[in-house]
Amino acid sequence: MPRTQEAVDAPPRPTKRSPVSRWIPVASRLPPRTVAAALTTSAGLAVLVALGALMHQTVLVPPLAATMAIVTATPESPLAQPRHIIGGHMLSCLVCFAVLTLGWHGPWAAVVACGVACGLVLFLGAAHPPAMATAVMIMLTEPRATRFVPLLAAGAALLVAVQMVSARLRREVYPVFWW
Numbered sequence: 001m002p003r004t005q006e007a008v009d010a011p012p013r014p015t016k017r018s019p020v021s022r023w024i025p026v027a028s029r030l031p032p033r034t035v036a037a038a039l040t041t042s043a044g045l046a047v048l049v050a051l052g053a054l055m056h057q058t059v060l061v062p063p064l065a066a067t068m069a070i071v072t073a074t075p076e077s078p079l080a081q082p083r084h085i086i087g088g089h090m091l092s093c094l095v096c097f098a099v100l101t102l103g104w105h106g107p108w109a110a111v112v113a114c115g116v117a118c119g120l121v122l123f124l125g126a127a128h129p130p131a132m133a134t135a136v137m138i139m140l141t142e143p144r145a146t147r148f149v150p151l152l153a154a155g156a157a158l159l160v161a162v163q164m165v166s167a168r169l170r171r172e173v174y175p176v177f178w179w
Contacts, residue, residue, distance in 0.1 A: 078127075
């Protein structure tokens with residue numbers, strides 16, 4: 001089909017720019033989900049840092065950073081659902097403190113705890129890979145359970161809450177399922 005001169009000379013239509021792309025030019029070339037994931041990950045981790053500062057505790061543990069990345073990058077994934085996030089971290093935590101109570105310590109105990117935790121979360125349908133990092137971290141640092149368990153539970157729940165708010169703002173559905 002021949003093109004008319006009119007169509008060739010027509011100026012390109014201006015594209016609507018988002019507020020983020022005005023400040024960060026690269027953002028206009030990124031898929032919206034990428035920008036949302038980056039901003040939500042930062043927001044979720046900022047909430048954890050703020051909580052830690054208020055409580056004079058370190059709450060930003062590497063496994064929770066990995067959790068936030070999974071949740072924001074693949075919110076529809078089973079691994080990103082609340083049951084898997086909260087359940088995976090808490091079950092892993094429970095196994096580790098049980099192993100520590102038995103008197104096992106160190107890297108070899110971390111191997112055993114991580115293996116048992118992995119089997120338990122798979123058996124109970126709450127698999128969440130960053131929870132295995134939680135297991136290793138607990139075994140190698142041996143934190144006090146009375147301080148660590150509530151902080152981990154609060155951290156996992158806060159990350160779910162941040163993603164819920166982010167999803168609502170973008171008119172998306174999260175969580176896909178609770179249980």
